[in-house]
Amino acid sequence: MKRRRTEDGALETRLGHVFADRTHLERALTHITAATSKEGRLGSYQRLEYLGDRVLGLAIAAMLIEAYPKADEGELSRRLADLVRAETCAEIAEAMDVGPYLKLGAGEAGSGGRRKAAILSDVCEAVIGAVFLDAGYQPAADLVDRFWRERLLAPTRPLRDPKTELQEWAQGRGLPTPLYREIARTGPDHNPHFRVAVLVEGLDEAEGAGGSKRAAEQAAAETLIAREGLILKAGAHVRRA
Template sequence: MRRRAPATGELEARLGHHFADAALLQRALTHISAATGAEGRLGSYQRLEFLGDRVLGLAVSCMLIETFPKADEGELSRRLAELVRAEACAEVALAMDLGPHIRLGAGEASSGGRKKAAILADVCEAVVGAVHLDAGYAAAAGVIDRFWRPRMLEPVRPLRDAKTELQEWAQGRGLATPVYREVARSGPDHSPRFRVSVFVEGCGEREGDGRSKRAAEQSAAEIMLAEVGALTEAQHG
């Protein structure tokens, strides 16, 4: 006997959004293993996840700008990365209690798909995308504010700086430790400006600047992280 998915009324109440187009929510909850019919994989949450990821980034960025008016770009970038990372989205999915509502193929369901962090994170972003399509950006931002603001105000994990993030990224792929070097220094002695490059094996060299060597190194690491992150996403898209 096939297990029936629970009704979505309670889920909509938790989200704080009632869908005018219920099909959007159903699609956001449908894993590719359960996508059937003429649409095939287009009937899964993948396109909505793509949209939700961008909406989430924008909404969280706006929250950060408003909440931390004295934070510089580096701090804002670190806070953003922490809030929108896959692990954070999976944790939000648990808070939304999305697991029981996810539609999976038999194989994926039997292997514990409803508890897999990667699937939970993807569905979380897809739900955000579905709300945006159903009622616009303001409605999606409202859902994001409901679930992400508490995490923003009380971070679950300590913020990691960009240099640490980049080093862990490289080590996780068996690459050598990133190498930093000072490229240039300008300005008067009392207010210098530094330009520093970072080299990562297989990724080339990127440059950043700042009012201290450390700030310039952080800037270079942030730029490298952004580019290798985009590259990784493109390769797996």
């Protein structure tokens, strides 16, 4: 027990948070395969992952508003999507070095579960949720700031364009590819102006305008993304409540 508490202390030092109730941290590090049969899924990190996902989104959104005062909603949404995506969370979990502390079933541990991006991504969010439960929003936001600020100020990958974002969201939900239709074209041939609508199954149309058909399509996709609050997670977009 003493050794375990010492090990947890090393992790807490990296996280910048000492838990008042260490059961929160232990739960955040417990994969479903290591949960007791009595507790089942409730004994794993899944509920904390759900909570941490929401806290992460709010904390990042607030940081973006402060860091990019001239960015419009579309740009902020794209930056947010990149920062909360599964790949980013997995990389952050590696920076936290949570792998050695994970509680995994024998099969998962034997198949390299401590290095699996999907597990690391989930645990990253669960740790944020654990800090939130242990001490409230501000310590959780401080944790996010500690590990995300450098990426937020200097993205490690280019932001994807709205059409790509929307197509990935549709694919992630098993929906047909978004359809674009030209509503109007005005102006002379040397300086045209296009208005385009985008249609995604299950959602109301959104419109956009631009000096080319492609620009208008991008604007329409961006309008839909912003209106519906579509954010990338775990390789696909999910709609935020």
